[in-house]
Amino acid sequence: MRTVSAAETAPTTYPWAIHAEGLRVRAGRHLAVDGLDLALGAGVHGLLGPNGAGKTTLMRALATVLKPAGGRLALLGESVDSRADLRRVRRGLGYLPQQFGFYPRFTVREFVEYMAWLKEMPKTAVPGAAQRAIERVGLTAKADARMKALSGGMLRRAGIAQAIVNDPQVLLVDEPTVGLDPEQRLDFRELLRDVGVDSCVLVSTHLVEDVVAACTDVVMVNEGRLVYQGTPDDLVAQGSEGDPGDSPAERGYSALLRRHRAVTGR
Amino acid sequence: MTTHISPAMIARYADRGSDLDEVTVWSIEVHLEDCADCRALVAAGTTGDTGALLARIAAGVDEAIAAGPVPAPRRRWSAVPNRWLVWHLVPWLSMTVAVLGCAVLLQAVQPSLPSLVALLAPVAPLPGVAIAWSRRTDPAWELIASTPAAGLAILLRRTAAVLTVVVPALAVASSRTGVSLALTLLPCLAFTAATIALGAYIGVRLAAVGLGIAWALAVVLPAVLTAELPAVLQPGSSLAWALLTLLLAGVAATQSDNFRRLSSHH
Ligand SMILES: [Zn+2]
Numbered sequence: 001m002r003t004v005s006a007a008e009t010a011p012t013t014y015p016w017a018i019h020a021e022g023l024r025v026r027a028g029r030h031l032a033v034d035g036l037d038l039a040l041g042a043g044v045h046g047l048l049g050p051n052g053a054g055k056t057t058l059m060r061a062l063a064t065v066l067k068p069a070g071g072r073l074a075l076l077g078e079s080v081d082s083r084a085d086l087r088r089v090r091r092g093l094g095y096l097p098q099q100f101g102f103y104p105r106f107t108v109r110e111f112v113e114y115m116a117w118l119k120e121m122p123k124t125a126v127p128g129a130a131q132r133a134i135e136r137v138g139l140t141a142k143a144d145a146r147m148k149a150l151s152g153g154m155l156r157r158a159g160i161a162q163a164i165v166n167d168p169q170v171l172l173v174d175e176p177t178v179g180l181d182p183e184q185r186l187d188f189r190e191l192l193r194d195v196g197v198d199s200c201v202l203v204s205t206h207l208v209e210d211v212v213a214a215c216t217d218v219v220m221v222n223e224g225r226l227v228y229q230g231t232p233d234d235l236v237a238q239g240s241e242g243d244p245g246d247s248p249a250e251r252g253y254s255a256l257l258r259r260h261r262a263v264t265g266r
Numbered sequence: 267m268t269t270h271i272s273p274a275m276i277a278r279y280a281d282r283g284s285d286l287d288e289v290t291v292w293s294i295e296v297h298l299e300d301c302a303d304c305r306a307l308v309a310a311g312t313t314g315d316t317g318a319l320l321a322r323i324a325a326g327v328d329e330a331i332a333a334g335p336v337p338a339p340r341r342r343w344s345a346v347p348n349r350w351l352v353w354h355l356v357p358w359l360s361m362t363v364a365v366l367g368c369a370v371l372l373q374a375v376q377p378s379l380p381s382l383v384a385l386l387a388p389v390a391p392l393p394g395v396a397i398a399w400s401r402r403t404d405p406a407w408e409l410i411a412s413t414p415a416a417g418l419a420i421l422l423r424r425t426a427a428v429l430t431v432v433v434p435a436l437a438v439a440s441s442r443t444g445v446s447l448a449l450t451l452l453p454c455l456a457f458t459a460a461t462i463a464l465g466a467y468i469g470v471r472l473a474a475v476g477l478g479i480a481w482a483l484a485v486v487l488p489a490v491l492t493a494e495l496p497a498v499l500q501p502g503s504s505l506a507w508a509l510l511t512l513l514l515a516g517v518a519a520t521q522s523d524n525f526r527r528l529s530s531h532h
Contacts (some may be wrong), residue, residue: 060408064411087414100406101404102406105353
């Protein structure tokens with residue numbers, strides 16, 4: 001059992017965990033996110049979009065790794081524009097990048113503990129929190145194995161463990177199910193739903209099926225802009241038999257994308 | 267709480283069939299949580315049934331503990347954060363030490379040359395500092411960049427690790443060749459501070475490369491050609507180096523905001 005701190009039970013003072021208005025973010029010279037409006041609260045939100053839609057750049061900006069080039073971005077009610085002090089917001093963040101680097105000589109436990117320490121968790125809380133996170137992703141048996149000895153799926157799970165070690169209020173995961181087998185995928189969806197009960201979870205993926213199965217909400221971007229936001233059921237309702245795709249959700253996805261491309265003329 | 271519960275109350279509390287109201291039960295329980303003496307009285311006052319139940323639970327808990335995994339030994343994990351750094355820096359730091367060793371040997375063979383140790387001292391820490399804070403060499407840079415600890419503090423921690431090797435090496439080299447210790451260490455610290463201060467604007471790696479080239483062209487090359495120690499390394503210049511170090515450290519400290527994110531040039 002874990003003691004619940006006063007901070008955890010305090011009511012939130014902001015309407016949205018993630019709030020972007022006219023957000024613009026550069027990836028190199030290219031404006032990968034261009035005038036995006038987005039407001040997300042608690043729940044599991046699936047971020048969909050074709051390759052090059054700006055998903056990864058958006059995730060990096062939300063993770064405060066990239067500085068926005070323009071517009072407004074607030075996380076957990078605090079502005080994270082150019083000169084902001086990011087420490088408080090970052091303590092409430094969990095982030096798993098698409099390709100995450102690690103130190104091959106670290107054990108899983110050392111890796112997760114190191115990340116917990118970087119997230120400025122109290123020193124005494126670090127070992128327990130790391131153990132709990134490792135258990136939640138089902139890596140207990142491998143906790144003391146070196147990172148370089150892990151398979152791709154296990155690495156992914158170690159990455160998820162470091163992302164949730166600080167019980168983040170905003171959890172950002174980029175393509176999390178790549179490398180996971182079907183059973184691990186199911187476990188992972190359950191974990192996301194569990195975290196999403198009282199936190200804001202944003203999962204970027206190219207698997208429409210993952211979104212329908214695990215998410216309470218669908219966010220779709222194209223060309224760096226918001227195309228659509230709604231429930232998975234509503235996404236399904238957007239498609240018709242004539243649209244390309246193997247499932248109702250995929251047909252809904254391609255119908256939305258086709259309509260957006262027709263409107264913008266690209 | 268200083269007043270203990272009366273024995274009569276405890277007897278009523280321990281008796282499951284008693285008529286104590288809920289509020290009283292709660293206040294007794296709050297006291298019991300903190301008071302071992304009263305807990306002992308409750309234990310003494312329980313009936314045979316309760317005793318048997320407790321014994322059964324205790325046996326069950328003991329059994330589950332014995333069947334579960336062995337508790338992990340208490341570890342000192344404060345050493346972990348530097349492990350990556352240590353392994354990663356070993357080749358660079360050994361190269362720095364080797365170059366200094368060669369300078370000492372060369373000096374012994376060719377005493378007429380201007381002091382090579384003094385000429386090399388300012389640039390000795392630069393390769394290590396450049397490696398310590400660069401997204402090209404830190405595999406986990408994207409993970410680290412999203413944490414609250416990311417920034418000047420980590421850079422300084424890693425720089426300190428570099429200096430703990432470079433400074434003693436310089437001290438030994440200067441004592442072997444009879445160069446003033448102040449004129450070896452102060453320029454070394456000044457260039458380290460300059461790298462960090464300049465790094466806030468153009469990135470630490472580029473700053474280290476730029477300062478190294480500038481020093482080589484402006485000071486080392488003329489010194490080798492004229493076979494004379496330049497004015498900036500003559501005995502009278504220690505004070506100027508000390509002031510410069512303080513000034514640059516001050517500049518670096520005011521620029522801590524620029525290290526919060528790894529923008530494209532870091
Ligand atoms: Zn008492």
